Structure formats: structure tokens, C-alpha cells
Amino acid sequence: MMDTMVTMRDTMITLENIIKTYQMGEMSVPILKGIDLSIAQGEYVAIMGVSGSGKSTLMNIIGCLDRPTSGHYYLENRDLTTLDKDELAYIRNQRIGFVFQQFNLLPRATALENVMLPMVYAGIPKADRRTRATEALQQVGLGDRLNNRPNQLSGGQQQRVAIARSLVNHPALLLADEPTGALDTQTSQEVMHLFHDLNEQGITVVLITHEPDVAAQAKRTIQVQDGLVVG
Amino acid sequence: MISWIRRSHSTPKPSEPNPSKPKPPERRPHTVSLIEISEMALEALWSNKLRSGLTMLGVIIGIGSVISISSIGQGIQKSSEESIRSLGTDVLQVVAGSAQNGGVSQGQGSLTTLTWEDAQAIAQEAPNAKVVSAYLQRNAQVVYGDENTSTTVYGTDLNYSSARNTFPASGRYFNAEELSSAAAVAVIAPTVQKNLFPTEVNPIGQKIRVQGEVYEVIGVMEVKGAQGPQDRDDAVYLPLTSMSARLIGNNSLMGVSVNGIYIKGENEQQLETIKFQVENILRLRHNIATPADDDFRIINQADILATLNTILGLLTVMIVAVAGISLVVGGIGIANIMLVSVVERTREIGVRKALGATDRAILSQFLAESIIISVIGGTIGIATGIGITFVAATAFQFTYTLSGSAILIGFGLSSSVGLLAGVIPAQNAAKLDPIIALRGD
Known part of the structure; x- marks a missing residue:
């Protein structure tokens, strides 16, 4: 049934026999041993696996931060394996929104400046940046925290700034790496609720986690074990 | 809560399949x-x-x-x-030499081996010397009324003005008769005028005392300005004869002792020739056999400038x-x-x-x-x-x-x-x- 859904919908991500090998001196260490994966547009997927399973490497490849040793990666039907560094930077900027466990906000910039950052690299005029960033922060409930620096915000608020930042260039794909890993249960729920809402709006959400509770909130779970998709 | 995404988001809704989705027109990142x-x-x-x-x-x-x-x-x-040029690069200066006395240099002009007669001999015998002027120099107290100032007093001959390129602005320089008669006349430079005379007093015709000797002011020199730390307008000019007789009284057997002689050539290129001529004349007159025994030194401004x-x-x-x-x-x-x-x-x-x-x-x-x-x-x-x-x-x-x-x-x-x-x-x-x-x- 899932298969029929994928073919009916437009595909967001297609991975074909993705292999990633790291060279450690003389030895080559295989991390991903041939991943085949398909994620449709509008899906809400959790990628699960214990540490060392290769899920972080998989996330880096999906996020265009790393390249596979072999295999093909199609994002929105475009083969990304042939792109150069600058083209990958452009894909990251335009099509992918990142949410990290450690929020990764720039410490000396305000919430507003942090959210404006992706638009700097997109070449959006300054005035539009401010409007769009303000709007994004209002939408995640931080309209009154525009000029606060990260150290003046709680963990949950920082993660919401990061989510606003990830959405501000209107990406097709939201990639969240252990987004609740540094948050308490209460704020975790708020953040997960936000992802749910975003998915309802049509954004494809891919969640990387090792927590079954978190994964359970996604609509599909992909298990990675020892460099392979096991279910 | 997040309705803003709906209107601006580019991804189509899942219910509207769109296989031929247009790709972003520009794939290169913005610079x-x-x-x-x-x-x-x-x-x-x-x-x-x-x-x-x-x-x-x-x-x-x-x-x-x-x-x-x-x-x-x-x-x-x-x-x-600039200051060296203003002395004139077409001028040689002969000073009584730094003769060695037991290994100790006596300094320039400390000996009284040069005489006015030497200067006259150079003027006659050196074919390329255009202007020759001998001078005496001494620091002295000058008094007018209640005012007094310490200044440099020069005893000069008539050629001094043209050798040093400095002329009276008002009044006149002394003449041949005043020089030969050792007249008690003085030409003062502007700083001395300023130090001694109130602005409303015309110094010409006034009497000043130089080291106690009374002189009548007959001229005021033009302003020459400062040359490095030295104020060239702080000077009094007397006839060489008068200064020698009345203020110094230190004449050698060979004639009227002077501190130095200025020799001006036609131009800078002639200075080497003049130097050679002057050396020979002076060595003959001073009975000097080898250059090592010279009791005079010749200073060339152009050489100093280059060095x-x-x-x-x-x-x-x-x-x-x-x-x-x-x-x-x-x-x-x-x-x-x-x-x-x-x-x-x-x-x-x-x-x-x-x-x-x-x-x-x-x-x-x-x-x-x-x-x-x-x-x-x-x-x-x-x-x-x-x-x-x-x-x-x-x-x-x-x-x-x-x-x-x-x-x-x-x-x-x-x-x-x-x-x-x-x-x-x-x-x-x-x-x-x-x-x-x-x-x-």
C-alpha cells in the first residue's frame, strides 16, 4: 500500500544503492553498504538506528553535506551526485531546512539575525529578509523575542528559532537531526507538535532519532542497522 | 498557526501530483x-x-x-x-684650519692664521674667484639706551653683501672710505632692530654700543629668515678694520687676522678649480710644503650637501x-x-x-x-x-x-x-x- 502511495505521489527523495566508505589509512571502512530508499513529497518519516548504524552518515548525504562513494541520490527527481560543491550549497540553501540537536544558532546574533542568515546566502534584499524573518518568528510563537540573543532564550525557544530559520527559504525538505535530544519532555512535545503542523502544511519532514517515542510520532519509520535499511 | 507556509511554500500539496515540476531557474548560488x-x-x-x-x-x-x-x-x-642652498652652492668658505695641537683639534676658526691680506691675494691671483670677502666673527653684547641684546657681530669688507647675497633693506652698507678709516658705523639685521629699538624709532642715525664701543647705525639688512636653529637676522655688521682695531686687536705679524674668507665663483662647476687655486696661493703665502700641514680648510657647500x-x-x-x-x-x-x-x-x-x-x-x-x-x-x-x-x-x-x-x-x-x-x-x-x-x- 505504501508503494502505491509513493508511485502516485511525486517523489521527494530516491536513494539507489548508496554506498559510503571512509578511508582510515590503509583500511577502508564501509559505513553505508547499499541503501535503497524512497520518500514521497509530503511524507513524515523517522530514520531510526543505534549510534554507529550509519544513520548520521545517511542524514549527511540526504542533507547534501556529504557525498556517497557510489550510488545515486535524486532530490525532487534531480540527480545530485553529479553536482559540484557550489551547486550542493545552493540545494542546501534553497531546498533543505536543517534542524540540529544543539540548535546551532550563531551566539552573537539575535533571533532575527539568525533567521535572516539563510536569506543572506540566497541573495534576498535586506528589507524582505527582515519582513520574512519576523513573520517566521511570529509563526513559531517568538514574535516578542526578535532581538534576543540565544543565551537569553530557553532551549525550546532556541529550537523554535532554529525551525523558523530552517523554513525561511521555503525548503521542500525539513531535515531534523535529534531535534528533541537537548530538550525536556514538555518542550519536546511542543517541538514535535510544530513538526506535525508543518507536515500538515505539505512540507516533507525527515527526522533522525534513536528514541522510539519520537519516531512513533512520524507517519513512517525507517530502521537503519549496520549500514543497511532493515525495515 | 503556520498558515504562512501555505501561501508561500513552493511544494505542491500531496493531493495534487505534479510530475513535471519546474526546477529552480538558477542552480548557481548567489554571490x-x-x-x-x-x-x-x-x-x-x-x-x-x-x-x-x-x-x-x-x-x-x-x-x-x-x-x-x-x-x-x-x-x-x-x-x-634648503639651508645649505641658501648659503649658496657657488661659494667656497676658507676657515683658519683645524690645526692639530698635540692631537687635539682646535676647531674651525680657532687659529688666527688667515689674514685679510690672504683674501686680497686670492682676489688678485685666483683667476676664477669672482667675489672674495674676508670676515671676523664674534659674539658680543649690543646696547641701545636701556635695551641690550647678545648677538653675533661680523666685521666685513665691502664684498660681503654680494658674497653672502644679503643687502640692506633701508639705509646703506658702509663704503670704501668708512672701511679704510675704520669708521664707527654699523649695519644691523632685523632681529637686532626688534630687540633693541621700539617700533616707532627709526634705528638709522641712532647710536648703539658694541662691547662698550659706540657705533652709529647706518643701515638695516633685509630679512633672511631662520636657517635651521640659527637666526640669520640676529647680527650686526661692522667694517672689518674697525672691528679688528676696536673690538679684537689681535693682529698677527702677517696682517689683519680674520676668521674666514668667502669666495664666490661664476657658478658651481668652477668651485673645484677655485679650490685648487686657493690652496696653492695659501700654501705659498703660509710656507706650507705638504697638504698635511695645511693651516686652513676649504669648505664646499655643494660637497656638504651631497654628503x-x-x-x-x-x-x-x-x-x-x-x-x-x-x-x-x-x-x-x-x-x-x-x-x-x-x-x-x-x-x-x-x-x-x-x-x-x-x-x-x-x-x-x-x-x-x-x-x-x-x-x-x-x-x-x-x-x-x-x-x-x-x-x-x-x-x-x-x-x-x-x-x-x-x-x-x-x-x-x-x-x-x-x-x-x-x-x-x-x-x-x-x-x-x-x-x-x-x-x-
């Missing part, structure tokens, strides 16, 4: 403008004011010392050249080179701080790359930081250097004109120091792997 890069760099520098300031200090000191030392060197060179220029030029180059080293040290300071800063901001670099910054954007950002530190430091350094030069120019009394080339060189140096110092740190930043940069704590 961040230079202004934007500079703003980012300034923000980063501003957020770490103390560190940026201290890093800048190296360049400030480097550029400041290069600018001030080269300008001071140039200024002194120009001033001393001085060489020495000052060398000295300036040497000190500027030392100052240049401090600039290099300043540059190393920038490179060091930038390297540390790149390591500290590893995570920031990772985040920027994940959000779409290209290697080039990261490279420019860090390069801009380094260049901005250096150029701001350079600008302050240029201002400091100019300030120091002006203070020195006032203190040492040389003329300094602000040179545009010094400012240009200052800017050029500081921006290239910044560029060179920033290259390696900025490349390190640009080459950072975003995965590792994001992992790094």
Missing part, C-alpha cells in the same frame, strides 16, 4: 555582495572589540612608524638642503626598514588571531555552510575581517604618523608638507598586510568540512 561581506566582518570584529583593538595596534605602530620616520627623514633632508643627502638618505632607509619589521610583526599578529578565530568559530562556519554558504563566501568573510583590521589599523597609523611628523617638524624646525604618496603607501601597505595575513586562515575556514565543523564543540 554575497562585498558590502554584505564587509558588514558581516565588521560585526564579528565589533563583537570582540578588545581583541580586534589589540590586533590593530600592531598595524598602527607599524604603519605609524613607517610614515612618520620616512616623512621626518624627508623633511629634515629637504630643510637642510648630508647620502647620510640622511641611508639613515632614513635603515630606520624605515626597522619600522617595516614592526609592520611584518603586526601582520603576523593578525594571521595568528585569525587562525585562532577560525578554530573558535568552527561551528559557526559549519552552520553557515549548512545554510548554503559557499566556500567562497566563507573565504571572503574571513579575508574581509583580516583586511578590515589591517586597513582600520593602517588609517589610524597614517593619522598617528602624520601627527608625530608635525610635532617633530615643530620641535626640530623643519618644514613638512603632507605627502599624498605617504598616505597611499600607508594604505597600500596595510591592505596588503591584511590580505597576506588573512589568506591562510581564510583558506582554512573555507576548506572546513561542514560535517566535522558541525560536530566539533
Whole structure:
């Protein structure tokens, strides 16, 4: 049934026999041993696996931060394996929104400046940046925290700034790496609720986690074990 | 809650399959403008004011010392050249020589071996000597009424004016008759007039006393201005005969003793010839067999000028080179701080790359930081250097004109120091792997 859904919908991500090998001196260490994966547009997927399973490497490849040793990666039907560094930077900027466990906000910039950052690299005029960033922060409930620096915000608020930042260039794909890993249960729920809402709006959400509770909130779970998709 | 996404989001809703979705028209990343890069760099520098300031200090000191030392060197060179030229480069000066007395030099003019007769002999026998003028020189107290001043008194012959290129502005110089009769007449220079006479009194016709001897003022010289620390307008001129007889009374067996003789040639090129002629005449007259026994010295202003220029030029180059080293040290300071800063901001670099910054954007950002530190430091350094030069120019009394080339060189140096110092740190930043940069704590 899932298969029929994928073919009916437009595909967001297609991975074909993705292999990633790291060279450690003389030895080559295989991390991903041939991943085949398909994620449709509008899906809400959790990628699960214990540490060392290769899920972080998989996330880096999906996020265009790393390249596979072999295999093909199609994002929105475009083969990304042939792109150069600058083209990958452009894909990251335009099509992918990142949410990290450690929020990764720039410490000396305000919430507003942090959210404006992706638009700097997109070449959006300054005035539009401010409007769009303000709007994004209002939408995640931080309209009154525009000029606060990260150290003046709680963990949950920082993660919401990061989510606003990830959405501000209107990406097709939201990639969240252990987004609740540094948050308490209460704020975790708020953040997960936000992802749910975003998915309802049509954004494809891919969640990387090792927590079954978190994964359970996604609509599909992909298990990675020892460099392979096991279910 | 998040309805804004619906109207602006580009992804179609799942219910509307759209297999031939148009790709974004531009696949190349936007190049961040230079202004934007500079703003980012300034923000980063501003957020770490103390560190940026201290890093800048190296360049400030480097550029400041290069600018001030080269300008001071140039200024002194120009001033001393001017003052030597104003003495006249077509003039030779003969002074009673620094004869050795038991190995101790007696100093210029300390012996009384030169005489007025020597000067007259040179005027007659040296074919290329155009003007010959002998002079006596002594510091003395000059009194008018209740006022008195200490000044330099010269005893001269009639040729002094044309030999030294200085003429009376009012009244007259003494004439042949006054010279031969050792008349008690004096010509004063403007500073002496200012020191002795109230403005409403015309000094001409007034009586002054020079070392107790009464002289009538018959002329006031024109203003010649200062020459280095020496005020050339602080002088009184008397007939050589009168000064010799009334103030000094120190005549040798050979005639009227003088301190020196000025000899003017047709032009600068003749000076070597004249020198040769004068040497021979004086050696004959003084019974000197070998040049080592000379009891006179001939000073050529052109030679002094050339020597001085060489020495000052060398000295300036040497000190500027030392100052240049401090600039290099300043540059190393920038490179060091930038390297540390790149390591500290590893995570920031990772985040920027994940959000779409290209290697080039990261490279420019860090390069801009380094260049901005250096150029701001350079600008302050240029201002400091100019300030120091002006203070020195006032203190040492040389003329300094602000040179545009010094400012240009200052800017050029500081921006290239910044560029060179920033290259390696900025490349390190640009080459950072975003995965590792994001992992790094």
C-alpha cells in the first residue's frame, strides 16, 4: 500500500544503492553498504538506528553535506551526485531546512539575525529578509523575542528559532537531526507538535532519532542497522 | 498557526501530483555582495572589540612608524638642503684650519692664521674667484639706551653683501672710505632692530654700543629668515678694520687676522678649480710644503650637501626598514588571531555552510575581517604618523608638507598586510568540512 502511495505521489527523495566508505589509512571502512530508499513529497518519516548504524552518515548525504562513494541520490527527481560543491550549497540553501540537536544558532546574533542568515546566502534584499524573518518568528510563537540573543532564550525557544530559520527559504525538505535530544519532555512535545503542523502544511519532514517515542510520532519509520535499511 | 507556509511554500500539496515540476531557474548560488561581506566582518570584529583593538595596534605602530620616520627623514633632508642652498652652492668658505695641537683639534676658526691680506691675494691671483670677502666673527653684547641684546657681530669688507647675497633693506652698507678709516658705523639685521629699538624709532642715525664701543647705525639688512636653529637676522655688521682695531686687536705679524674668507665663483662647476687655486696661493703665502700641514680648510657647500643627502638618505632607509619589521610583526599578529578565530568559530562556519554558504563566501568573510583590521589599523597609523611628523617638524624646525604618496603607501601597505595575513586562515575556514565543523564543540 505504501508503494502505491509513493508511485502516485511525486517523489521527494530516491536513494539507489548508496554506498559510503571512509578511508582510515590503509583500511577502508564501509559505513553505508547499499541503501535503497524512497520518500514521497509530503511524507513524515523517522530514520531510526543505534549510534554507529550509519544513520548520521545517511542524514549527511540526504542533507547534501556529504557525498556517497557510489550510488545515486535524486532530490525532487534531480540527480545530485553529479553536482559540484557550489551547486550542493545552493540545494542546501534553497531546498533543505536543517534542524540540529544543539540548535546551532550563531551566539552573537539575535533571533532575527539568525533567521535572516539563510536569506543572506540566497541573495534576498535586506528589507524582505527582515519582513520574512519576523513573520517566521511570529509563526513559531517568538514574535516578542526578535532581538534576543540565544543565551537569553530557553532551549525550546532556541529550537523554535532554529525551525523558523530552517523554513525561511521555503525548503521542500525539513531535515531534523535529534531535534528533541537537548530538550525536556514538555518542550519536546511542543517541538514535535510544530513538526506535525508543518507536515500538515505539505512540507516533507525527515527526522533522525534513536528514541522510539519520537519516531512513533512520524507517519513512517525507517530502521537503519549496520549500514543497511532493515525495515 | 503556520498558515504562512501555505501561501508561500513552493511544494505542491500531496493531493495534487505534479510530475513535471519546474526546477529552480538558477542552480548557481548567489554571490554575497562585498558590502554584505564587509558588514558581516565588521560585526564579528565589533563583537570582540578588545581583541580586534589589540590586533590593530600592531598595524598602527607599524604603519605609524613607517610614515612618520620616512616623512621626518624627508623633511629634515629637504630643510637642510634648503639651508645649505641658501648659503649658496657657488661659494667656497676658507676657515683658519683645524690645526692639530698635540692631537687635539682646535676647531674651525680657532687659529688666527688667515689674514685679510690672504683674501686680497686670492682676489688678485685666483683667476676664477669672482667675489672674495674676508670676515671676523664674534659674539658680543649690543646696547641701545636701556635695551641690550647678545648677538653675533661680523666685521666685513665691502664684498660681503654680494658674497653672502644679503643687502640692506633701508639705509646703506658702509663704503670704501668708512672701511679704510675704520669708521664707527654699523649695519644691523632685523632681529637686532626688534630687540633693541621700539617700533616707532627709526634705528638709522641712532647710536648703539658694541662691547662698550659706540657705533652709529647706518643701515638695516633685509630679512633672511631662520636657517635651521640659527637666526640669520640676529647680527650686526661692522667694517672689518674697525672691528679688528676696536673690538679684537689681535693682529698677527702677517696682517689683519680674520676668521674666514668667502669666495664666490661664476657658478658651481668652477668651485673645484677655485679650490685648487686657493690652496696653492695659501700654501705659498703660509710656507706650507705638504697638504698635511695645511693651516686652513676649504669648505664646499655643494660637497656638504651631497654628503648630508647620502647620510640622511641611508639613515632614513635603515630606520624605515626597522619600522617595516614592526609592520611584518603586526601582520603576523593578525594571521595568528585569525587562525585562532577560525578554530573558535568552527561551528559557526559549519552552520553557515549548512545554510548554503559557499566556500567562497566563507573565504571572503574571513579575508574581509583580516583586511578590515589591517586597513582600520593602517588609517589610524597614517593619522598617528602624520601627527608625530608635525610635532617633530615643530620641535626640530623643519618644514613638512603632507605627502599624498605617504598616505597611499600607508594604505597600500596595510591592505596588503591584511590580505597576506588573512589568506591562510581564510583558506582554512573555507576548506572546513561542514560535517566535522558541525560536530566539533
